[in-house]
Amino acid sequence: MIAYLIRRILYAIPILIGVNLLTFSLFFMVNTADDMARMQLGMKRVTPEAIEKWKQQHGYDKPLLLNLHASGGKVLTDTIFFQKSARMFAFDFGMSNDGRNIAREIQTRMLPSLAIALPTFLAGLFVYITFALMLTLFRATVLDMLGVALCVLLMSVSSLFYIIGGQFLVSKLWHWVPISGYAEGMDSFKFILLPVLIGVIGSVGSSSRWYRTIFLEEIGREYVRTARAKGLSELHVLFRHILKNAMIPILTGVVVVIPLLFMGSLLTESFFGIPGLGSYTIDAINAQDFGVVHAMVFLGSVLYIAGLVLTDISYTIVDPRVRLQ
Amino acid sequence: MKCLYYVPHALLLLLLGACNEGGLWNNPYPVNDQGKSIYYSAFSERPKHLDPASAYSENEYIFLAQIYQPPLQYHFLKRPYALVPQAASAMPAVSYLDQSNRPLPDDAPADKVAFSVYEIRLRPDLHYQPHPAFARNANGNLEYHALTARDLRNIHTLNDFPHSGTRNVLAADYVYQIKRLAHPAIHSPIVGLMSEYIVGLKEYVTTLQQAKEKYPGRFLNLHDYPLEGVQIVDDHTYRIKIHGKYPQFSYWLAMSFFAPMPVEAERFYAQPGMAERNLVLDWWPVGSGPYYLSENDPNRRMVLARNPNFSGETYPDEGEAGDREAGLLADAGKPLPLIDKVVFSLEKETIPYWNKFLQGYYDAAGISSDSFDQAVQVSVSGEANVTDEMKAQGIQLSTSVATSTMYMGFNWLDPVVGGASERATKLRRAISIAVDFEEFISIFANGRGISAQSPIPPGIFGYREGEAGINHYVYDWVNGAPRRKAIHEARQLLAEAGYPDGLDEKTKQPLVIYLDTTVSGVGSKSRLDWLRKQLEKINLQLVVRSTDYNRFQDKIRKGDTQMFYFGWNADYPDPENFLFLLHGAQGKVAKGGENASNYHNPEYDHLFERMKNMENGPERQKIIDEMLEILRRDAPWIWGQHPKDYVLRHAWLHNSKPNKMANNNVKYLRIDPAQREELRNRWNQPKLAPLWLGGLALVFLAGWLWRVLWQREQAR
Secondary structure (H helix, E strand, O other): OHHHHHHHHHHHHHHHHHHHHHHHHHHHHHOOHHHHHHHHHOOOOOOHHHHHHHHHHHOOOOOOOOOOOOOOOHHHHOOHHHHHHHHHHHOOOOEOOOOOEHHHHHHHHHHHHHHHHHHHHHHHHHHHHHHHHHHHHOOOOHHHHHHHHHHHHHHHOOHHHHHHHHHHHHHHHOOOOOOOOOOOHHHHHHHHHHHHHHHHHHHHHHHHHHHHHHHHHHHOOHHHHHHHHOOOOHHHHHHHHHHHHOHHHHHHHHHHHOHHHHHOOHHHHHHHOOOOOOOHHHHHHHOOOHHHHHHHHHHHHHHHHHHHHHHHHHHHHHOOOOOOO | OHHHHHHHHHHHHHHHHHOOOOOOOOOOOOHHHOOOOEEEEEEOOOOOOOOOOOOOOHHHHHHHHHHOOOOEEEOOOOOOOOEEEOOEOOOOEEEEEOOOOOEEOOOOOHHHOOEEEEEEEEOOOOEOOOEHHHOEOOOOOEOOOOOOOOOOOOOOOHHHOOOOEOOEOOHHHHHHHHHHOOOOOOOOOOHHHHHOOEOOHHHHHHHHHHHHHHOOOOOOOHHHOOOOOEEEEEOOEEEEEEEOOOOOHHHHOOOHHHOOOOHHHHHHHOOOOOHHHOOOOOOOOOOOOOEEEEEEEOOOEEEEEEOOOOOOOEOOOOOOOOOOOOOOOOOOOOEOOOOOEEEEEEOOOHHHHHHHHHOOOOOEEEOOHHHHHHHEEEOOOOOEEEOHHHHHOOOEEEEEEOOEEEEEEEOOOOOOOOOOOHHHHHHHHHHHHHOOHHHHHHHHOOOOEEEOOOOOOOOOOOOOOOHHHOOOOOEEEEOOEEEEOOHHHHHHHHHHOOOHHHEOOOOOOEOEEEEEEOOOOHHHHHHHHHHHHHHHOOOOEEEEEEOOHHHHHHHHHHOOOOEEEEEEEOOOOOOHHHHHHHOHHHEHHHHOOOEOOOOOOHHHHHHHHHHHOOOOOHHHHHHHHHHHHHHHHHOOEEEEEEEEEEEEEOOOEEOOOOOOOOOOHHHHOEEOHHHHHHHHHHHOOOOOHHHHHHHHHHHHHHHHHHHHHHHHHHHO
């Protein structure tokens, strides 16, 4: 397995270089270093000298990809792309345009994002699987039909509606929890309760239907018939046999998102005032802050690759037949 | 299944636990803060800069204005806006010199004045906020000015430094800050403008640049580099020497750019390892104002705490007519600030912000378009007031016209709509009549604005009320109010311009007008459709060229536009700050200035040069009237509107009076915490019935499912 992991990590390097190049190209196709300077220096009374100074101070006064005025290796290294990309591989994200340490900012904002995303993920997993198992248990009955109809209905509603509706009912009308805000430690409970609840409800429809499909596929297999023939109860069959054998497709969709939980959710965090990472990239795109955009895309790619590797590893845990070579 | 029965109970218990010792469940603030004199407000966008040399936006000033003390400030109550001393003990003594530095009389004509000298005497009792940069050890040396990596190991915020100190504010600190405007690493937005006035500042920029290149990475102590135009007279007096006569300079002295900066602070933050921890002056201000930044988490909240070293300022004892009746002088003579702490929470979305205001968790709030009908009703006479629902909560409304102008500019360099020809002038006037800004304000701003008659908004010298102040090229004075000219007059003008029925006389092709804008998408479609409809009234076709912000700015810089939306917020309450937007020397394409429409009229420019350095008075008003007449005749802008700000406040918030020029109003506010607690408790009692009903429904459902399942198992 070690050899497999090393090989996957080595594969990741060219992927990350490609992602870097793509991010860089897309960003500078839309923005120029002058635009970035103007955005940072403000609308009023900006002089061309101030723009030049800003670019020089922030390292944007170099050529983008190739420095034809330099010699030797500097043709490639004395460029914005190299200067801004090389250090990423050492997880040195540098400073944002407004002078903040990006790594520290990510570190600070990651925890509130996780405080919402992790309980939503765990509670969601529990609710979706339970609900899907229940539908499977009552398959081909009125209850199943009603459940599926409910899922379709829930899938059809926009997530924004859940947020605004949830805030209206739970916070504004019933006064159970604050409408928005955040606190650290135990005080965070009352702030995360509603976003987690809405996060879980918002995905009940699609996720439960997906799990139901997986379980229904398993329920027709030979080993299930054998288990029933042995006289096991339906609940026993469902939880001990079907759930266990459905783990591979479940893990395929679930494990890959675990590392990305750190990245937060834009809508939820904006409406609930959660100081997480959800809006960091969008805010940076609006502020034309290449440092932050670059760092977040790079981090997202690393976490996604990590998620895929973790998924592979998880297969070996739930299915002894799988070997990573 | 049994566990399902306990879910509502568990949920209830958890909620009770979360409500912190009997506080309201939906209270977003710590229970310990109940009953305290804390002002709760919100911000929607995190500030970019908190360094007084580089901050220039309103969302930065709401913090900085409470923290820093420039020499002057605007009187809290008096209108029109008047400057009064803040850190200064009196208004600056201004003297004039000729080219040979010989004194001139106070009434010397502006063209004879080669230099103006502002002598500013500071109050001797000013002290900085507690800050580790001032902490001294037992030997009397600065404690945290030689920090090593080891010292910084457990330092993450300023509060992690165990000791702090303070010191008296000196004239040298004000001089130091003026020098910082030229610092190559700070990028002050006003260094270009100030270099034209402060003697020697232009050369000083080069001096500092060279010093930075000579000693890269080394801390630049600006006290070692003298600046000719700024002199320390004694510990509490300094002089600023500027070129010529520039009466508006006093207004700049009321802005944070001219606040004091202790060299200890800059040296403290310049130490290695501080920037990596986000411990920088641009993020952690060091001021002498009524508050200091005690918590800085712009992703969540910013907290200002009372500066224990602040003293010597009292609530004003005079205001304008009606202030006493409105209770705005009830606290006259009381020491400031009246509130101990200010909590600004980040609210990106308007819906949660508005609902929290209604629940009493914000003390004041603006009104978004979504909430306007719920909050405000407009009487037949056009007077705005709060709705009965708001009245029942004791909510009060304040309105004020912003010192801003939102306009549509014509590009003077464009061959179709630009230039001084009669054809183009009549075309612009026809479009100005057709675009009905009263309708725009009514539809898209819920009536929150007044249509502009010139670039100068109300409250600024030069603005005229009544018939004398209307743009008679677009309006008629009818029954005591301006009325937009009939559309047939616009069509007539268009025909005279050579476009009868919107067709070019020569080519017989319809005239197409292009609007460049950054707005796009569904949200702005209605506004753009409305604008198309306005031009259709005179048979002109409007083509909207939506583009991103960068390309739009690029087009403006290159003059590749025909019509565009723009706006301007006043830096200071002087007509010069609006009329310079049309000064030829400020042309965007030719000079890179602020005249985005590239308007150029030598007669106007000449009058502007005369007017800009004059003191307010009848002679200045006369020149302004002449200038406005030229502008209205030439119509380089569709004058657009001056937005009106509506602010709601709860009954427990006192001394709230809109002041569009000053941002340091928090020190005057007063809160009645007992009334706030009582009303919050009345408004926010949790409703438990849905919780129990939901729990019961869940239990019933679980029981029923269990029964069905049991019956199925029995049947097998």
